[in-house]
Amino acid sequence: MLDGKTGRPIIPSNLLVRIDHLNAIHNEWLKLTDDGLGLVTVPASASFLSIQGAYESSMEIYVNCDAGMEKDTSTLHWYSIADILASGVSMPNECYKGKYAEATHKENKPGVFVVYVRKNNWHEVPADF
Secondary structure, three states: OEEOOOOOEOOOOEEEEEEOOOOOOOHHHEEEOOOOOEEEOOOOOOOEEEEEEEEOOOOEEOEEHHHOOOOOOOOOOOEEHHHHHHHOEEOOOOOOOOHHHHHHOOOOOOOOEEOEEEOOOOOOOOOOO
16 A cells, blocks of 8 residues: 555555455455555455555545545445456556656556555545534
């Protein structure tokens, strides 16, 4: 998980793992290392993967930068597990443009899924009642 603006690694407090367009979260398939890497083991029958990161003790969820320019930034995008394993996948970084896009570009590596994120803006945070 990388910061969409700087390209630096982010250590999330938790990762939310979903497969095959289902809403169920499967954190039992996840091992989060001390340096922030998430090692995910999914069932052999799984075809698609979606990951979100949480911060501030899992109370807030990062905005995935593949939905950074969409009206609803909480939209989940799904990625082929076969593509991730074969050649690696970097999600599009739509959070920041220009010089930041160049600074955050990473080469794909087989078995690696690069997730770009940013924290919620002030107008995206739900109001407390």
